[in-house]
Amino acid sequence: MSTEGSSNQGDTSIRPFRISIPDEQLQDLRDRLLNARLPDELEDSKWDLGTPLADVQRLTRHWATDYDWRRAEAALNEFPQFETDIAADGFEPLKIHFIHKRSAVPGAIPLIFVHGWPGSFYEGTKIVEPLTNPPPGKDAPAFHVVVPSLPNYGFSAGTKKRGFSVDQHAEIMNKLMLRLGYDEYVAQGGDWGFFIIRAMGRRYAPRHLKAQHLNLDAYAIPAFLHSPVVALRSYARLLFPSARERAGLARSKEFYASGSSYASLHGTRPQTVSYALTDSPAALLAWIYEKLVTWTDAYPWTPDEVCTWMSIYWFAAAGPGASVRLYNEFFPGGTLEGVKAKAKDDKLFHSTQDELRAWQDCKLGLGHFPQDVVSLPGVWGHGMGRVVYEKDHDSGGHFAAWERPDYVVGDLREMFGPKGGARDAVKNLKKD
Numbered sequence: 001m002s003t004e005g006s007s008n009q010g011d012t013s014i015r016p017f018r019i020s021i022p023d024e025q026l027q028d029l030r031d032r033l034l035n036a037r038l039p040d041e042l043e044d045s046k047w048d049l050g051t052p053l054a055d056v057q058r059l060t061r062h063w064a065t066d067y068d069w070r071r072a073e074a075a076l077n078e079f080p081q082f083e084t085d086i087a088a089d090g091f092e093p094l095k096i097h098f099i100h101k102r103s104a105v106p107g108a109i110p111l112i113f114v115h116g117w118p119g120s121f122y123e124g125t126k127i128v129e130p131l132t133n134p135p136p137g138k139d140a141p142a143f144h145v146v147v148p149s150l151p152n153y154g155f156s157a158g159t160k161k162r163g164f165s166v167d168q169h170a171e172i173m174n175k176l177m178l179r180l181g182y183d184e185y186v187a188q189g190g191d192w193g194f195f196i197i198r199a200m201g202r203r204y205a206p207r208h209l210k211a212q213h214l215n216l217d218a219y220a221i222p223a224f225l226h227s228p229v230v231a232l233r234s235y236a237r238l239l240f241p242s243a244r245e246r247a248g249l250a251r252s253k254e255f256y257a258s259g260s261s262y263a264s265l266h267g268t269r270p271q272t273v274s275y276a277l278t279d280s281p282a283a284l285l286a287w288i289y290e291k292l293v294t295w296t297d298a299y300p301w302t303p304d305e306v307c308t309w310m311s312i313y314w315f316a317a318a319g320p321g322a323s324v325r326l327y328n329e330f331f332p333g334g335t336l337e338g339v340k341a342k343a344k345d346d347k348l349f350h351s352t353q354d355e356l357r358a359w360q361d362c363k364l365g366l367g368h369f370p371q372d373v374v375s376l377p378g379v380w381g382h383g384m385g386r387v388v389y390e391k392d393h394d395s396g397g398h399f400a401a402w403e404r405p406d407y408v409v410g411d412l413r414e415m416f417g418p419k420g421g422a423r424d425a426v427k428n429l430k431k432d
Contacts, residue, residue, distance in 0.1 A: 010085030010093025012179065017081040017097055019073050019155065021315050026069055029281055029314060033064035036282035047294060048258075051286040059289065059306055060282050067307040079125065079147075083155070086175050088168035095317070096176060097121070097155035098148035103132040105142035107429045109416055110182035112146045112173060116191020117266075117323055118288040119399060120154045120312045121147045126405035131412065140413045141423075148176060150192070151318075152325060158318025165329035166192070166356070170199035174208060184208060184426045188412065190216040190372075190400055192326060198356040201385070205362035211425040212385070213365035213412060215400040217248070217376040220357045222383020227359065230382045237377035244392065248375030255373045259294070262287075266327035274321025277313075284320050285310050295398035297371035357384055363422045365389035365415040367408065369396035388421025389414060 038060075041053045079099045087093040099121060102108070111131065113124035124147040134140035149156035150169060159168075173196060177185045187197045187209060194216040200209050221238070224231045237245060265273055276283040288310060292301060313320045364385035368378050370393065378390055391411055396404040415422045 010087060012085065014082050014084045014179065017083040017155070018077050019081070021069065021073065025315065029311075030064050032281050033060045036060055036280065038282060047290075051290040051293075055289065056282060056286050059285055059303060062303040063281070063285070063307045063310065067304060069307075069311055072304070072308045072311065076122070076125070079128065084176070084179060086172045086179070088164065088171045091159055091161055091164060091168060094151050094157040094159060094172070096148055096151065096157075096172060097317075098146055098176065099125070099128060100144075100146050100180060101128050101132045102144045103142040105132075105134070108132070108142040108144045109426050109429065110146070110177065110180075110185035111143040111412070112148070112177055112185060112187050113401065114148070114173060114187060114189035114193035114196050115150060115153070116189070116193050117153075117326070118291050118309075118313070119191060119402075120309070121149045122154075122309060122312050123399055123402045127401050127409050130405070130409045134413065139418055141416045141418075143412070143416075144182070146177065146180065146182075148173065150196075152322040153316060153318075154312055155317050158322040158325075163329065165326065166195045166199040167203070169196045169326075170203055174200055174204045178208070184210050184428045186211040186213070186416070186422070186425060188213040188215075188401075188408065190214065191398065194218055195330070195356055198360070198384070201360040201362045202356065205360050209362060211363040211365065211388075211415070211422045213367065213389070213408075213415060214381075215367040215369060215408065216372060216398075217252075217366075217368060217374050217378070217381065218357070219376050219380035219384070220354045221380055223358075227383045230379065234377065234380045234383070237379050241377060244370065245377045248370065248377070251371070252374045252376060259373065262291075263327055263331070266324040267331045268328070270321070270324045270328045273324060274319070277320040277324070281310065281314055284313060288313065292399075295371075295373050296403055297369070297395050297397040299397065299399075299403045359383060360385045362386070363388045363425050365411060365422065366391075367400065367411045368392045369398075369400050369404070369407075370394070371397035372400075373398055 038053060038056060045052060080101055081099050083095050083097050085093040086096050115121060115123045128145045128147060131143040131145050134142050151172060152158040187200060189197050194214050197212050201212060221234045222230045241249060277287060289306060362385050364387045366378055366381045366387060393407050396407055401408045414420050417423060
């Protein structure tokens with residue numbers, strides 16, 4: 001039987017959790033929204049300059065006067081939620097919040113959904129029910145689904161120490177699955193979830209992590225040394241891309257050239273931006289709403305969806321600003337400038353993080369969504385592991401599990417189904 005590996009875990013019990021924001025915090029939020037001091041804007045201002053004033057005015061007004069957090073809170077509390085204390089080696093124990101929905105289907109596959117920024121556990125809530133309760137007679141696999149709040153996000157605690165990067169997130173996610181009794185499991189995610197899952201694979205595959213399904217095309221061209229055939233095919237796609245690949249490469253270049261400055265700010269001065277995100281809900285909304293609109297595939301955001309998304313950040317246990325600190329830990333020097341400079345030379349996406357894109361002994365599924373911020377030739381991902389499933393989707397963007405939960409669920413059902421390439425990835429399945 002495997003162990004979690006660290007004796008400094010704090011209270012290792014798994015405790016029921018319910019979201020319950022105090023009335024005084026709700027009133028404070030309303031007061032700040034009603035008294036928000038907003039800037040003016042140029043007469044011809046559009047999305048290229050940032051979130052339009054009319055959108056911020058409309059949404060802050062809705063958040064303050066029409067939005068019902070208690071209704072959203074009750075809906076979220078319908079999910080079975082828990083908390084437990086977990087420490088990464090060398091760090092203090094952190095309270096980790098998570099949804100854990102077990103399927104009633106015998107032999108269900110344990111799956112952890114890992115979100116990113118500016119997502120949260122909320123992003124994964126749409127896939128919980130269809131994965132745990134597949135339609136009868138469809139021969140679809142069932143899953144035990146775990147949807148955590150990452151440390152520094154949502155209702156998980158935040159660390160006060162430097163050095164808490166993707167490896168520490170990976171360690172905590174793996175320890176969480178082991179504590180829940182899942183010695184073998186699979187993972188799905190994008191954004192930071194992509195890098196955290198890859199860090200999990202580097203450390204815990206194939207012993208614990210058996211398969212990955214990723215929906216961010218953050219690849220590097222595979223190295224000739226390990227994958228010469230895949231490398232040749234990858235360079236061929238760069239020289240002779242399809243129409244879809246040309247569009248994806250152009251979108252990726254545009255993102256690195258003009259849409260990634262937020263990450264440089266998060267990476268170089270996370271404390272400075274935290275003041276605005278923590279003090280002003282209007283600033284928080286403008287900062288994140290821009291990404292919700294520009295990173296998605298014309299997704300029809302409702303005001304209530306936006307306000308719930310923002311409220312989870314506003315009421316976060318570690319505060320809204322803590323979520324940006326990972327950028328400083330992950331990027332050397334905290335900046336994307338090196339990546340952006342290489343993008344100008346058409347040498348995209350080679351970075352100091354390439355070790356997370358290197359080959360891993362883990363079955364791999366790739367879901368390609370055309371309007372993600374980075375959309376690269378799918379063959380580039382074949383240098384990361386044994387690709388047993390791959391699909392080019394016709395729509396969808398960065399927040400795949402929220403925008404197109406049907407596509408993500410479909411990918412997982414096919415990948416792990418009776419005819420899927422990962423059907424036997426997890427062998428140690430409990431039948432209860």
